[in-house]
Amino acid sequence: MRLLAWGFDLLLAAGLLWLAWQALFTPRRFSAVVNFMAFYLLMALVWVRLDAPDIALAEAAIGAGVTGALLLTALGRLPAGTSTGADPRRWQRPLQILAMAGAAMAALWLAWAAYQLPRPGLAAEVTAALDATGVSHGVTAVLLNLRAFDTFLEIVIMLAAVVLVWSLGPPLRAFAPATALPGLPALSHLLHPLFLLVPAYLLWRGTHAPGGAFPAGAVMGAGGVLLLLTDAAPWIYLRRHRLLLHLLLSSGMALFLAVALGGMLMTGTFFAIPLHLAPTLIMAVEVATGLSIALMLMAFYLLGEPGQ
Amino acid sequence: MTEALHWLGYGLVIAGILFFLAGSLGLLRFPDVFTRLHALTKADNLGLGLICLGLAFQASGLAEAVKYLLIWLLMLVASGIGATLIASTALACGLAPRQADTPSNTMTSERPAPK
Amino acid sequence: MSQFYAVLAAILCGMALIGLFQTEDLLRRILALNVLASAVFLLLVTVARSAEGIDPVPHVMVLTGIVVAVSTTAAALALVIRANEARRRREEEP
Numbered sequence: 001m002r003l004l005a006w007g008f009d010l011l012l013a014a015g016l017l018w019l020a021w022q023a024l025f026t027p028r029r030f031s032a033v034v035n036f037m038a039f040y041l042l043m044a045l046v047w048v049r050l051d052a053p054d055i056a057l058a059e060a061a062i063g064a065g066v067t068g069a070l071l072l073t074a075l076g077r078l079p080a081g082t083s084t085g086a087d088p089r090r091w092q093r094p095l096q097i098l099a100m101a102g103a104a105m106a107a108l109w110l111a112w113a114a115y116q117l118p119r120p121g122l123a124a125e126v127t128a129a130l131d132a133t134g135v136s137h138g139v140t141a142v143l144l145n146l147r148a149f150d151t152f153l154e155i156v157i158m159l160a161a162v163v164l165v166w167s168l169g170p171p172l173r174a175f176a177p178a179t180a181l182p183g184l185p186a187l188s189h190l191l192h193p194l195f196l197l198v199p200a201y202l203l204w205r206g207t208h209a210p211g212g213a214f215p216a217g218a219v220m221g222a223g224g225v226l227l228l229l230t231d232a233a234p235w236i237y238l239r240r241h242r243l244l245l246h247l248l249l250s251s252g253m254a255l256f257l258a259v260a261l262g263g264m265l266m267t268g269t270f271f272a273i274p275l276h277l278a279p280t281l282i283m284a285v286e287v288a289t290g291l292s293i294a295l296m297l298m299a300f301y302l303l304g305e306p307g308q
Numbered sequence: 309m310t311e312a313l314h315w316l317g318y319g320l321v322i323a324g325i326l327f328f329l330a331g332s333l334g335l336l337r338f339p340d341v342f343t344r345l346h347a348l349t350k351a352d353n354l355g356l357g358l359i360c361l362g363l364a365f366q367a368s369g370l371a372e373a374v375k376y377l378l379i380w381l382l383m384l385v386a387s388g389i390g391a392t393l394i395a396s397t398a399l400a401c402g403l404a405p406r407q408a409d410t411p412s413n414t415m416t417s418e419r420p421a422p423k
Numbered sequence: 424m425s426q427f428y429a430v431l432a433a434i435l436c437g438m439a440l441i442g443l444f445q446t447e448d449l450l451r452r453i454l455a456l457n458v459l460a461s462a463v464f465l466l467l468v469t470v471a472r473s474a475e476g477i478d479p480v481p482h483v484m485v486l487t488g489i490v491v492a493v494s495t496t497a498a499a500l501a502l503v504i505r506a507n508e509a510r511r512r513r514e515e516e517p
Contacts, residue, residue, distance in 0.1 A: 009427060009428075013427070016435065017431070020435055020438055020439070021438065023454050023458065024439065024441075024442030024451070024455055024458065025442060025445075029448070029450060029451070032450075032451065032454060033450075033454070036458075039458070039461075040461075043461055043465075046428070047468065050428065050465075050468050050469065050472060051472065052468050052477075052482055052485070055464075055468065055482060055485050055486055055489070058486055058489050058490070059489060062489055062490065063461075063493075066493055067457065067492075067493050067496055070493075070496060070497055071496075073500075074450065074500040074503065077504050077507070078450060078503070078504065078507055079507070079511075099444065100437075100441050103437050103440035103441055106437075106440070107433045107436035108433045108437070110436065110466070111430065111432055111433035111436070112433075114429065114466050114467075114470050115425075115429050121471060121480060121481070122478055122479075123473070123475060123476040123477060123478040123479070124476075126478070126479050126480065138477075139482050139483055139486070142479050142480055143483050143486065143487075147483060150483070150484075150487060151483075154487040154490060157491055157494060158490060158491070158494045161494035161495065161498045162494075164498045165498055165501040168501055168502070168505045172504070183389045183392045183393050183396070184389070184393055187385070187386070187390075194382075214486050218490075293490065297493070300501075303500075304501075
């Protein structure tokens with residue numbers, strides 16, 4: 001059985017390296033993007049092998065799904081062309097080899113330095129503090145209670161990226177597939193209930209098992225991208241829904257901030273949640289964050305501010 | 309009884325892997341989009357179905373087994389509709405299916421000539 | 424097994440750096456940045472594993488990191504698309 005596991009690891013590593021090589025150095029852009037999406041799917045398998053199911057869920061939905069959709073849209077809007085590396089002049093070659101060797105050495109050194117870090121990190125501390133957080137799953141506890149400030153800033157970064165993307169101009173409509181077949185609308189009709197059911201399940205699971213706001217938001221965001229692709233969300237382009245859209249986009253950040261300030265009023269510490277309120281509050285923040293993340297992923301896909 | 313189900317599960321998983329191998333081979337060797345889709349959907353539908361069935365036989369409870377079968381059902385819908393979408397988009401973009409009498413057929417040219 | 428994945432992360436990191444600096448294509452650079460991010464995430468999760476248990480803090484860092492990575496990718500792609508459109512419009516004008 002051990003031998004089988006080793007074989008699987010080796011196969012996974014070889015596949016990852018091959019796909020990364022193809023994504024980085026193959027001449028055709030389209031095959032680079034497709035190889036890159038497959039790379040993310042294999043990464044999700046690696047996360048499962050490394051006992052990180054939360055990350056695997058988020059990676060499968062965000063990495064392979066949303067990033068892939070964004071890259072394919074960009075590919076459709078950029079001029080077709082094959083562009084590999086720059087052709088180096090003769091005198092540049094030794095320099096280039098030197099730079100590559102330097103990069104490889106730096107990467108190996110980084111891995112070595114990271115590997116020398118003291119183990120087991122903060123596992124014991126987190127387990128000890130778990131009773132005071134109101135949830136029983138370590139990752140969710142750290143994400144929404146122990147290090148909630150980091151998560152809050154992460155939401156702010158995402159909102160800043162939305163502001164940047166939207167400040168560039170009016171939205172670019174997605175290219176709908178040039179077909180009269182009812183396949184795509186039928187698929188989205190069939191899947192929409194599931195795109196609500198699965199995130200709800202993931203949110204509920206997040207308090208005691210792998211799941212939570214990030215995978216839920218990612219799955220819902222993927223459903224939202226499908227909505228935009230089938231042109232089933234015309235309301236998002238309307239001018240009179242602009243304010244509502246802005247409010248929904250910032251709801252995660254707003255609720256996070258409200259909880260933090262409320263904690264400061266009640267206990268005197270920023271981001272301190274009283275234990276008897278913690279399960280409810282964490283659930284509320286998770287729902288708002290998940291919705292915000294889903295809507296922000298949709299907002300990226302619009303590539304411009306709607307309703308102008 | 310459970311022992312027999314366990315071994316049956318292994319057998320089904322191995323059969324599913326064989327379908328996937330054949331599908332991948334077809335994906336690499338077939339000449340155009342439509343035949344490649346044909347190879348791919350066989351692997352998706354039947355191969356994944358056999359693997360899910362095999363895993364369901366080895367599952368610890370009924371809930372787990374039903375989850376495996378649900379995965380298969382979802383994949384059936386998604387891969388079926390995805391394949392029709394790819395094929396119809398390819399047709400709309402002007403890629404015609406390869407006919408039998410087209411010259412320079414790569415599949416036949418690589419085979420040894422019949423005697 | 425941890426050592427194995429640490430080495431894999433190092434190789435991916437080196438490959439992504441080379442790809443990042445070798446190419447002139449902006450889309451390819453975004454891909455290289457994403458591969459680099461994945462390599463660093465892999466290193467973090469590898470470090471989180473030990474015989475005494477799994478440290479959830481690096482897992483959380485990676486989870487937020489994935490979302491930040493997709494945000495940066497989206498912002499960079501939007502910039503690339505807009506820059507490309509501006510260039511095309513400039514070329515069309517006499």
